[in-house]
Amino acid sequence: MAISKITKDSAEAFAFSAPKLEWAKKQLEKYPADRKQSCVIPFLWEAQKENGGYVDAAVVRYLSDMLDMAEIRVYEVVSFYTMFNTAPVGEHFVQVCTTTPCWLRGSDEIVKVCKNKIARAANTLSEDGKFSWMEVECLGACANAPMVQINDNYFEDLDETIMAEILDALAEGKDVTPGSQKGRKSSEPFGELTSLSDPALYGGAE
Amino acid sequence: MPTATVDGIEVEYEPGMTVMQVCELAGREIPRFCYHERLSVAGNCRMCLVEVEGGPPKPAASCAMPCAPDMKIHTDTPMVKKARDGVMEFLLINHPLDCPICDQGGECDLQDQAMAFGVDGSRYDENKRAVTNKDLGPLIRTIMTRCIHCTRCVRFTTEVAGISDMGLIGRGESAEITSYLDKAVDSELSGNVIDLCPVGALTSKPYAFKARPWELKKTETVDVMDAVGSNIRVDTRGREVMRILPRLNEDVNEEWISDKTRFIWDGLRRQRLDKPYVRRDGKLEPATWDEAFAAIAEKLKGLEGSKVAAIAGDMVCAESMYALKGLMDSLGSPNVDCRQDGAKLKGPRSNYLFNTTIAGIEDADALLLIGTNPRHEAPLINARIRKAWAASNMPIGNVGAVHDLTYDVDQLGAGPATLKDIADGNHSFASVLKNAKRPMLIIGQGALARADGAAILSLAAKVAETTGMVSEDWNGFNVLHTAAARVAGLDLGLVPGEGGHDVANILTGVEGGDIEVVYLLGADEIETRRLSRAFVIYQGSHGDAGAHAADVVLPGAAYTEKNAIWVNTEGRVQHGRRAVYPPGEAKEDWSILRALSGVIGKPLPWKTQGELVAAMIEAHPHFGSANTAPEGNSLDLGSVGVSGAVGDMGFASPVTDFYLTNPIARASEIMAECSAVFVHGQNRAKTAEASGTNG
Numbered sequence: 050m051a052i053s054k055i056t057k058d059s060a061e062a063f064a065f066s067a068p069k070l071e072w073a074k075k076q077l078e079k080y081p082a083d084r085k086q087s088c089v090i091p092f093l094w095e096a097q098k099e100n101g102g103y104v105d106a107a108v109v110r111y112l113s114d115m116l117d118m119a120e121i122r123v124y125e126v127v128s129f130y131t132m133f134n135t136a137p138v139g140e141h142f143v144q145v146c147t148t149t150p151c152w153l154r155g156s157d158e159i160v161k162v163c164k165n166k167i168a169r170a171a172n173t174l175s176e177d178g179k180f181s182w183m184e185v186e187c188l189g190a191c192a193n194a195p196m197v198q199i200n201d202n203y204f205e206d207l208d209e210t211i212m213a214e215i216l217d218a219l220a221e222g223k224d225v226t227p228g229s230q231k232g233r234k235s236s237e238p239f240g241e242l243t244s245l246s247d248p249a250l251y252g253g254a255e
Numbered sequence: 256m257p258t259a260t261v262d263g264i265e266v267e268y269e270p271g272m273t274v275m276q277v278c279e280l281a282g283r284e285i286p287r288f289c290y291h292e293r294l295s296v297a298g299n300c301r302m303c304l305v306e307v308e309g310g311p312p313k314p315a316a317s318c319a320m321p322c323a324p325d326m327k328i329h330t331d332t333p334m335v336k337k338a339r340d341g342v343m344e345f346l347l348i349n350h351p352l353d354c355p356i357c358d359q360g361g362e363c364d365l366q367d368q369a370m371a372f373g374v375d376g377s378r379y380d381e382n383k384r385a386v387t388n389k390d391l392g393p394l395i396r397t398i399m400t401r402c403i404h405c406t407r408c409v410r411f412t413t414e415v416a417g418i419s420d421m422g423l424i425g426r427g428e429s430a431e432i433t434s435y436l437d438k439a440v441d442s443e444l445s446g447n448v449i450d451l452c453p454v455g456a457l458t459s460k461p462y463a464f465k466a467r468p469w470e471l472k473k474t475e476t477v478d479v480m481d482a483v484g485s486n487i488r489v490d491t492r493g494r495e496v497m498r499i500l501p502r503l504n505e506d507v508n509e510e511w512i513s514d515k516t517r518f519i520w521d522g523l524r525r526q527r528l529d530k531p532y533v534r535r536d537g538k539l540e541p542a543t544w545d546e547a548f549a550a551i552a553e554k555l556k557g558l559e560g561s562k563v564a565a566i567a568g569d570m571v572c573a574e575s576m577y578a579l580k581g582l583m584d585s586l587g588s589p590n591v592d593c594r595q596d597g598a599k600l601k602g603p604r605s606n607y608l609f610n611t612t613i614a615g616i617e618d619a620d621a622l623l624l625i626g627t628n629p630r631h632e633a634p635l636i637n638a639r640i641r642k643a644w645a646a647s648n649m650p651i652g653n654v655g656a657v658h659d660l661t662y663d664v665d666q667l668g669a670g671p672a673t674l675k676d677i678a679d680g681n682h683s684f685a686s687v688l689k690n691a692k693r694p695m696l697i698i699g700q701g702a703l704a705r706a707d708g709a710a711i712l713s714l715a716a717k718v719a720e721t722t723g724m725v726s727e728d729w730n731g732f733n734v735l736h737t738a739a740a741r742v743a744g745l746d747l748g749l750v751p752g753e754g755g756h757d758v759a760n761i762l763t764g765v766e767g768g769d770i771e772v773v774y775l776l777g778a779d780e781i782e783t784r785r786l787s788r789a790f791v792i793y794q795g796s797h798g799d800a801g802a803h804a805a806d807v808v809l810p811g812a813a814y815t816e817k818n819a820i821w822v823n824t825e826g827r828v829q830h831g832r833r834a835v836y837p838p839g840e841a842k843e844d845w846s847i848l849r850a851l852s853g854v855i856g857k858p859l860p861w862k863t864q865g866e867l868v869a870a871m872i873e874a875h876p877h878f879g880s881a882n883t884a885p886e887g888n889s890l891d892l893g894s895v896g897v898s899g900a901v902g903d904m905g906f907a908s909p910v911t912d913f914y915l916t917n918p919i920a921r922a923s924e925i926m927a928e929c930s931a932v933f934v935h936g937q938n939r940a941k942t943a944e945a946s947g948t949n950g
């Protein structure tokens with residue numbers, strides 16, 4: 050895991066949009082005046098969304114002013130959490146889980162699709178600028194491995210072909226359905242139940 | 256007091272102590288990397304693990320655990336040994352084995368503790384990690400692969416130095432210490448992180464690859480860069496000062512020193528006056544001591560005493576000032592002054608001292624700064640104020656220019672008008688001071704070294720009087736000096752005698768032809784070009800402004816080259832020790848004055864430094880008690896300053912460039928680079944380091 054680093058100062062300024070600023074003020078009321086920095090993680094998260102999916106020096110400067118923190122203290126938080134990106138991400142930001150269960154179920158193939166369809170290297174924008182991808186640690190959907198997260202949605206039960214289709218569909222601007230791509234509900238087994246199948250187990254409800 | 260047992264030894268401890276402190280009371284050494292007495296507890300190196308009976312069945316970090324009554328602590332059980340072995344092995348997994356090329360080698364906590372508490376091998380076969388070096392400015396060299404993430408540097412810069420530039424980014428194996436956007440660490444105290452770093456990650460850039468600790472001779476002495484009188488250790492090899500380190504003195508500098516104190520040493524080798532010079536046909540030419548003295552004797556022959564003047568500089572020792580005063584007395588000259596900046600200060604003694612004492616700042620509960628920028632005039636006093644402020648959040652008001660002092664300051668006003676309001680009780684801060692139990696004020700040379708200085712001093716005394724700053728057990732009236740020599744000079748009476756001229760009048764006297772001979776004892780901070788009509792004798796260590804204006808140059812010793820007495824701004828008499836001999840033909844300053852007095856036929860009444868000091872102590876008994884601040888409270892506020900009209904010009908600090916305040920600093924390349932980077936904000940291309948084997 051590499052740290053996402055901010056290495057360049059940003060000449061531009063960042064500011065919350067008016068409704069977001071309203072929201073931020075409400076959040077600040079929850080804390081005593083000398084504990085404003087408690088808000089740093091939610092504010093960074095919202096700022097990242099408003100800043101096109103990543104945090105740069107301008108965001109750090111804005112929040113350090115707003116929360117009375119030194120810039121380095123904000124940056125420490127940014128660099129600690131992998132959910133904060135420090136380089137521009139695509140409009141469709143693909144996070145491929147490559148932790149053991151997904152890897153056993155073929156996450157290498159998914160990574161290969163991303164390399165071919167998006168960009169050879171992780172954390173780089175695709176040629177059309179619409180996509181970027183990165184490897185992440187376990188996203189907690191191991192029962193439906195392999196899986197990826199695209200923006201706010203999980204896409205599960207993937208394989209090479211399905212992943213390619215999803216990316217193509219997104220590139221054409223079509224809607225895609227999140228969740229299991231093999232039609233199962235939640236993490237129930239494919240086909241018949243193989244355990245807990247005795248109806249007597251469920252007698253209590255009768 | 257509660258008791259606890261450490262390895263079967265019962266010890267009494269003060270409530271609130273940590274397990275580590277209790278172990279130390281019992282005489283047990285606990286290894287540690289991240290813990291430091293003067294910084295907050297981080298508890299992240301895990302080296303200080305001990306076993307506590309009755310607690311959870313695992314080792315406990317002794318630095319962060321408060322000791323409970325009747326606790327049974329073990330530091331020598333198999334569990335503790337195994338824990339230390341394990342932590343040490345983990346630390347060494349990613350630490351490079353480059354001790355032979357590491358500047359910390361020989362004085363490295365990791366090296367020492369690996370020898371004392373580690374195991375002899377490693378089971379780690381993978382590649383070690385590598386971390387890019389960071390550029391922290393011209394003073395601190397980084398080899399970040401060696402870093403063990405104790406975060407002492409982060410805590411020091413944030414808590415003590417008061418600048419939040421450094422931080423720990425990332426986590427786990429990717430954690431790194433860095434400054435945000437590679438900013439240089441802009442603090443006058445930044446060099447202390449070099450001492451704090453337990454490994455060779457942060458080392459001294461100017462000292463890189465210069466020497467090994469075991470080949471250095473260590474001399475304990477006193478610093479003269481400012482009037483704090485920081486206690487230092489000068490490390491020398493042969494005839495050269497290789498580096499300067501702090502020495503512990505809780506009352507003065509704790510264990511920190513300023514960057515100027517620490518990195519001045521290259522200035523001690525450059526621009527040195529190593530032989531006498533005499534001006535012949537408008538050009539300074541090398542001469543012998545006899546020729547130099549003869550030239551002076553000839554000039555002084557038959558000259559009226561009132562036509563001779565002497566000015567003592569900012570870094571001269573008490574002995575040489577006493578000798579100078581003796582010489583001028585024997586010549587019958589009342590024109591002596593040690594206040595190069597023209598500060599309107601004079602005795603009695605407590606009228607010009609930092610009476611609260613430096614350690615006493617921590618007891619204060621309100622502070623008024625007048626015409627001073629302690630961050631640049633006395634960085635360690637500023638650190639003490641910050642410490643007191645951080646502990647008690649005391650109100651601090653400032654009258655004078657606006658400075659970033661690293662703590663919250665109420666900016667009250669710019670100059671004398673505001674001070675008058677406070678003295679008259681018409682200002683809201685007056686009641687803040689009045690309501691405080693132990694209020695104090697610090698008046699700087701920026702308020703005193705001006706025409707209305709005496710009147711401002713008297714206004715400050717009025718503030719102290721009306722707000723109750725001086726009582727039987729508290730003295731909150733403080734003068735902050737900028738020159739190491741100033742208090743001793745005032746103690747020894749180096750102020751104009753009856754009918755005598757001060758520095759400003761000496762300069763006009765020279766221009767008007769009333770004064771024909773001027774003796775500059777290390778005095779470089781005056782307008783020396785105005786001395787062109789006089790015969791100027793310069794005695795000092797460096798070829799700076801004074802020597803350029805001189806007709807005779809007498810090479811003296813710098814502060815590391817003589818056994819001498821200095822008095823700091825608190826009035827604390829401290830003894831400096833000689834670390835190296837003066838270069839070339841240069842001599843100790845008192846002996847030059849003694850020899851000259853013989854040549855002109857008015858020998859001073861002592862022949863050795865011992866006799867001189869004995870005579871000085873007889874005349875001024877307080878020079879006999881070393882290392883303590885004056886006791887008793889004899890300040891009579893009514894006698895401080897002279898009431899009168901004040902101007903309306905705002906106060907400005909006399910220190911505009913912290914790194915270039917004296918001749919030694921101006922000779923130093925390191926200081927010149929610091930000034931360029933930190934004061935003038937030039938880019939740091941020059942500090943880029945050579946790579947690979949080219950170090």
